[in-house]
Amino acid sequence: MTTAEVPAPALLARIPGSKSLTNRAVLLAAAARGTSRVRAPLVSDDTIAFRDALTACGTRVRSSPLAEYWEVTGTGRGPTGRARLWCADAGTAARFLPPYAATGHGTFLFNGSSQLRARPQGPLLEALRGLGADIETGPGDGLPLLVRADGLTGGRLVVDSSLSSQYLSGLLMAAPLMANGLTVRPEALVSSPYVAMTVALMRRFGATVEERPDGGLRVEPGGYTPADPVVEPDASTASYVFAAAAVTGRTVTVPGLAAGSLQGDLRFVEVLEKAGARVSVTADATSVTGTGRLRGGFDVDMGEISDTFMTLAAIAPLADAPITVHGIGHARLKESDRIAAVARNLRACGIDTEQGRDRITVRPGEPRPARIACHRDHRIAMAFSVLGLARPGTVTLDDPHCVAKTFPGFHEEMRRLFPAYELPDTAGRAADGDR
Template sequence: MGTPTSTDNRGAVTARIPGSKSITNRVLLLAAAAAGTTRLDDPLESEDTVAFRKALTDLGVEVTVGQGSWEVRGTGRGPSGPARIWCADAGTAARFLPVLAATGEGEFVFEGSAQLTARPLGPLVEALAELGAGVEPGAGGGLPLRIDARGLSGGELRLDSSTSSQYLTGLLLSAPLMRQPLTVSAAGLVSRPYIAMTVALMRTFGAKVAEVAEVPPVAPAASAASAASAAGSSGGTVRVEPGGYVGTRIRIEPDASTASYFFAAAALTGTRVTVPHLGRDSLQGDLRFVEVLAKAGAQVEIEADSTAVTGVGPLRGGFEVDMGDISDTFMTLAAIAPLADGPITIRGIGHARLKESDRIAAVSGNLRALGVRVEDGPDWITIHPGRPAAATVACHRDHRIAMAFSVLGLRVPGITLDDPGCVGKTFPGFHEELRRLFGEQAVSTAS
């Protein structure tokens, strides 16, 4: 944040991308569980991260908010109840924090918005019960979730991870606070790079984590695809030793999922967009989205501490791509795909139907409303070349739908959003930044 704009006669710009939501919320929990104080530099300030931070304070953790940094005074143990925790729309809060609470003592009740209450928690509920917590889910199997905490035993678990990697992440993050080692076999694991991120951050805080070959190690963006491919599709097993965490200082890198919209905008408009501090050693698998843009004809440069994408001609289509490991960016590709010179098929994204919205249905419906030919199935979508017409995009209260179609709006005049404010979940300043870089081409934010 705060990086000045740079432009030249080739249309080169530097995008100001806020901190990673995924890293910010993981580090918040790790800092809370650690002994000592942790400083987060450049954390993301958004609806989801503020909700997560507030939830931690409701669990008794002291967080001091400064200019461009947060300090967390860790407890070194699980929290004490009773406490009632509001998760708002934050799926990470609903899936990570109940495990932390269960490592403590007392009664905890987790609640959230109607949208979050509709999202599943079944595998996590079953795992917590097996580890020794008293767990009472709501009528739909999710929130409101009541935890009767008396510490967690650890042991061996088999976890259904076919719909979300967040269940596994939630268990791993709090595993060092359990009484015995925790070994989790994650069946059908999706979104594998997020587990690599989680493990790397746990090790930064001093945890002892052992992985078997099925879970890919943290890999630079340029080689992450091959690592995930080599891992196979059966799942993975992770073992975490007890022993707690130690506080540290960590800088939060820019959010790669958010950067995808600006990289796609570069490919679409013939601009060069650079994102500083997001380079080849990034913890985020979603940086691999630039590899997909390269397949679509863009020029991509991944340096040690930055990534740049340049649009060098019409988008190329006529290919299929599996985006299961980077499904938060599939909507970015799908939204701009109508302007490619051939059809684009995206596969491996069935779990995206269980996010803030049914994202496959939401993308398909909006593209059809714009006059684009689309076919879709349980875990795939095909977008054909077309001439999108002006229409109002139904955001479904989903920040990623709003941001993805805003990129298409740079080339299709008259696209508007029915809920432009939903971007506040991860990037409250998104529309302003898009307008700063691309001027009047940016979509109208009038509802």
């Protein structure tokens, strides 16, 4: 082997903790009787909003000096008293905390940004009302939302889960605090790996959850016991560095994101493997190596890992044949209409793109310079940043700072890994104006 043939060493990516795991673990710790430590939590806009909302409910959360862990002291029951909870842009706060509040006693007012107020809540509120909760809502059954709580007895439910799995997860996590527990069956469930994540964490905190033959779940009453979970690196966030490896021909390794992960979005590396990358998933880490060629000519259902479809779509123009992603209709109801937003941005780059109700097809093409409309959506900003790395000078983000929702140091980490990455202008940040 000549010197020129010596492979470049693997790049070790520093990916922050999973938002989904952090917020679930902090809520379960708040519901447990005693003190838990949530280790390696994500510290970002969404998790801080979630933590602060719990604090407003009376939960004590103490951060270690360097945020290596959050110490959460729970009461073993739902919250009491009166509280105003600001959810900012955090969908998990708006979907997980109202069921928890309803198991307590008091009055709890939830509100959030205009972006969050536009996101649907109907199936969750219908389920809570079916359990006897007293809820008053804003226009269209969304935020602002007032919960007049007097405990929940529990019972049986069928939950419309076609728009989001978060409705089901929120109800499940509240179920051990209900007097009789809960038997629930999801209808048209999307993003099922997130429900599996919820159930695994509930069991870690001592809950009894039984899977039923009809696809439903039975949660016994009895509350939670403290635990000290370690939060894995965020698999959705890791998708951007893995995609960057695929388009640059480098090897990127994420330590701690490994076989046995609770996160379904780790399956994104299987999609990259389909596109020609080499993938290794071990007991300690996951690595992706680009081969110098991005292969297209396939269809893939990403319904269960829809947070990563934008990562694939953003690099799909660099493939040698069209790529179609389907099963992602519910992604139209996230921080933005993600299918439409991705299609418009790709067309602005001169890429031939076609969209349907639950799909998007991206054809090969050489991107031209364009200003990417992020729609205050962190995943759009991070996905198109990978395209900008592969084709320097073609991508400008209209809101590079929206990445703070889940990865405040995203741009700096990309530059550390890939010196050719062009840091966006970091001067100033658009004010929300919605609080």
